[in-house]
Each structure stands twice: as C-alpha cells, then as structure tokens.
Amino acid sequence: MSASAAPQVRPAAGLVVHPLRDGLIATAAVIVALVALDAVFLDQGALLSPVLGKVATSANYVHEFAHDGRHLLAGPCH
Amino acid sequence: MTSLLSLLGRGALAGGAAGVVSGGFSWLLAEPLLDKAVRLEAAREEASGGSAAAEVFSRSTQHAGLLVAAVLTGAAIGILFAVVYAILHRRDPDAEPWRRSLMLAGAGFTGVWLLPFLRYPANPPGVGDPGTIDTRVNAWLAAIGIGVIAVALAWRLQGWLAERGRSAPQRQLAVTAIMLAALASLFALPDNPDAVTAPATLVWDFRVLSAASMGLLWGGLAVGFGLLGLRVARAGTAPSRRGVERSELGPSVV
Numbered sequence: 001m002s003a004s005a006a007p008q009v010r011p012a013a014g015l016v017v018h019p020l021r022d023g024l025i026a027t028a029a030v031i032v033a034l035v036a037l038d039a040v041f042l043d044q045g046a047l048l049s050p051v052l053g054k055v056a057t058s059a060n061y062v063h064e065f066a067h068d069g070r071h072l073l074a075g076p077c078h
Numbered sequence: 079m080t081s082l083l084s085l086l087g088r089g090a091l092a093g094g095a096a097g098v099v100s101g102g103f104s105w106l107l108a109e110p111l112l113d114k115a116v117r118l119e120a121a122r123e124e125a126s127g128g129s130a131a132a133e134v135f136s137r138s139t140q141h142a143g144l145l146v147a148a149v150l151t152g153a154a155i156g157i158l159f160a161v162v163y164a165i166l167h168r169r170d171p172d173a174e175p176w177r178r179s180l181m182l183a184g185a186g187f188t189g190v191w192l193l194p195f196l197r198y199p200a201n202p203p204g205v206g207d208p209g210t211i212d213t214r215v216n217a218w219l220a221a222i223g224i225g226v227i228a229v230a231l232a233w234r235l236q237g238w239l240a241e242r243g244r245s246a247p248q249r250q251l252a253v254t255a256i257m258l259a260a261l262a263s264l265f266a267l268p269d270n271p272d273a274v275t276a277p278a279t280l281v282w283d284f285r286v287l288s289a290a291s292m293g294l295l296w297g298g299l300a301v302g303f304g305l306l307g308l309r310v311a312r313a314g315t316a317p318s319r320r321g322v323e324r325s326e327l328g329p330s331v332v
Contacts, residue, residue: 014171015080015164022082026161029086033154040147040154042215064134067203068112069147072104072288073295074191074200076214078207 040066041075080167080310085160088306089299093156094149096298100291101148108287109141112203115280119204122275152295159186159299175307183300189229191292193257194221197264200288202276210271217267224267228260 039047043066045057052061063070063078070077116137135143163182166173198218206214232253239249274281 015082015085015168017082017168025082025086026164029157030161033157036150036154040151044211059134061134065140065143066147067135068104068109068140068144069101069151071112071200071203072108072144072284072291073147073151074195074198074288074292076198076206076211076218077201077203078211 040069041073080314082164084310085164085167086157088303088310089156089158089160089163090153091156092302092306093152093154093159093295093299095152095302096156096295097149097152098145099298100152100294101145103294104148104287104291105141105145108284108291109144111280111284111287112144113137115202115204115276115284118276118280122204148291148295152299155186155190155295156299156303159183159303162186163303175311176304179304179307180300183296183303185229185233187292187296189225189227190222191225191296193225193228193260193264194218195289195292196261197221197267198270199285201272201274202280202284204276205272205274205281207272213268213271217270220267221264224260224263228256232256 035047039062043062045060045063047062048056067077159182163178166178166182198214198221235256236249236253239252
C-alpha cells in the first residue's frame with residue numbers, strides 16, 4: 001500500500017472519514033431524504049407552490065399523486 | 079475500508095430496490111382494495127347529496143404514484159439508514175455487516191413504523207377528514223418521534239448493560255421496560271379524531287397489507303444493505319490483486 005492511497009490508516013473494515021467533506025455529504029443526504037419523505041407523506045401543496053402558485057395548494061398535485069402510497073404506508077391522508 | 083459515500087450508495091440502492099419489491103407487491107395485492115375503498119368513498123359522497131369531488135389524477139395514475147412513492151420512500155429510508163449505520167460503523171468497525179444491517183433495520187422498523195402503527199394504524203381511503211389533517215399529522219409525527227427515541231434508548235441501554243456484563247434476562251427486561259414506557263406515552267397522545275366508517279373487513283385487510291408492504295420495505299432494505307456490505311467486506315479482505323486495488327482506490331476515488 002502506498003502512503004498516498006489511504007488518507008487515514010485504519011483497520012481494514014473501518015470507516016474512512018474526512019470530517020468536513022463527509023459532514024457536508026451527510027447533511028445534504030439527510031436533507032434530500034427528508035424532502036422526499038415530506039413529498040410522499042406530508043406535502044399539502046407547499047412543495048410546488050413556489051413554481052405553480054396557489055393552484056399547487058388547491059389541486060394538491062403531490063398529495064394526490066402519492067395518495068395511495070400515503071394511505072398504504074400508514075401516513076395520515078384526507 | 080469504507081467511505082460514507084459508499085454506505086450512502088448502498089443505502090439508496092438497497093432501499094430503492096426494496097421499494098420496487100414493496101411497491102410491486104402493493105400494486106398487485108393492495109390496489110384492488112384501495113380501488114374498492116375509493117369507490118365506496120365516492121358512492122357515500124354521492125348518497126349524502128354532494129357530488130364526488132373531481133379527481134386531479136385518474137386511478138391508474140395514482141397506481142403508478144404508489145410505486146413511485148414506495149421507491150422514493152425506500153431510497154429515502156435507505157439513505158437515513160446508511161447515515162445511522164455509518165455512525166455505528168465508525169464507533170465500532172468490527173461488527174459483522176450482515177448482522178448489523180438486520181439489527182438496525184429491525185430497530186428502524188420497530189421505531190419508525192411498528193410503534194406508531196400500534197397507536198395510529200393505517201386507514202384506507204374514505205377514512206380521514208381533511209379538516210383534521212393537521213392534528214393527525216402532528217400526532218403521527220409525535221408517535222414516530224416517541225418510537226425512534228424509545229428504540230435508540232433501548233439500543234444504547236442494552237449495549238451499556240452488555241458492556242457491564244449484565245445477564246441476558248436483565249438486558250431484555252430493561253428493553254421491555256423501555257418499550258412498555260414508549261407504549262404508555264404513545265397511548266397518552268390524543269386519539270385519532272376521525273370515525274372509521276369503512277367496513278371493518280376492508281379496514282383490517284387494508285391494515286394487514288399495509289403491514290406487509292412496510293415489512294417488505296424494511297426487510298428488503300435489511301437484506302440488500304447486508305448483502306452489499308458482505309460483498310464489499312469480501313472484496314476488501316480478498317488476497318487477490320483485484321481486491322487490493324479496490325481497497326486502495328476506495329478512499330481516493332470517491
């Protein structure tokens with residue numbers, strides 16, 4: 001093994017951590033995951049209203065599209 | 079060696095695949111029931127004088143929406159799962175990946191789905207008043223919060239007791255006590271305000287299918303993530319040239 005290949009030498013199974021980069025990646029990943037879950041389970045139009053305006057709330061596109069999944073995966077639905 | 083990105087990739091992949099399995103299952107088995115519930119709902123709305131509200135999407139689009147929702151949910155849960163897994167893995171890198179994946183998914187299933195479900199079970203379309211949606215969402219999120227906290231506490235407490243050399247009955251009774259406390263606080267939350275007017279067989283068939291699709295989602299995630307972890311572990315420890323190259327490339331490529 002060359003020294004340049006591994007930034008931190010750990011046991012073979014260990015997690016290689018670059019604190020700043022991995023912190024940012026983890027934060028971004030968690031945000032993306034939460035937005036996806038919000039769309040499937042919680043959204044009542046807020047997600048699309050910046051793009052579509054008021055119709056996003058009245059037609060509730062995201063909610064209606066995810067409707068069956070929301071019921072089946074035990075989220076509260078209208 | 080493992081990087082956070084590769085764990086996240088495993089989580090998204092295993093979760094997305096589990097979502098395909100779970101969504102496919104519910105498309106085949108749960109959609110007939112959902113269709114029936116929607117028809118009953120429309121019939122009741124017409125019978126009570128009002129006309130059934132115009133639907134934004136056709137039922138077949140909503141069927142596709144179920145699959146999309148299942149895959150999105152699976153991938154999102156898989157990513158969150160991978161973040162928690164990375165934290166555990168960093169603290170204790172020697173655990174066996176298959177076993178850890180199953181344990182963590184079991185914990186997630188219990189905390190995120192099972193405990194909240196015991197308090198607020200899934201309801202088919204037709205149950206649910208749009209006027210109470212905010213109350214119900216808040217209560218449901220609180221139930222998930224209680225479930226997750228209880229499972230995390232139980233996990234930590236059991237590890238702590240094991241480190242201090244306590245016997246299995248002591249550890250398991252401690253975990254049981256936490257679960258009972260969680261159930262008690264769940265049932266202290268306000269009742270679901272909506273009357274369940276759909277036929278009881280329909281409601282319970284629906285709940286069983288709901289449980290099955292969530293079981294498939296978490297089970298598929300556990301199996302997929304565990305298998306991917308085993309595969310990487312094997313490649314990492316293989317004495318072959320290819321395995322060595324891979325473990326050398328790992329950190330600098332990703």
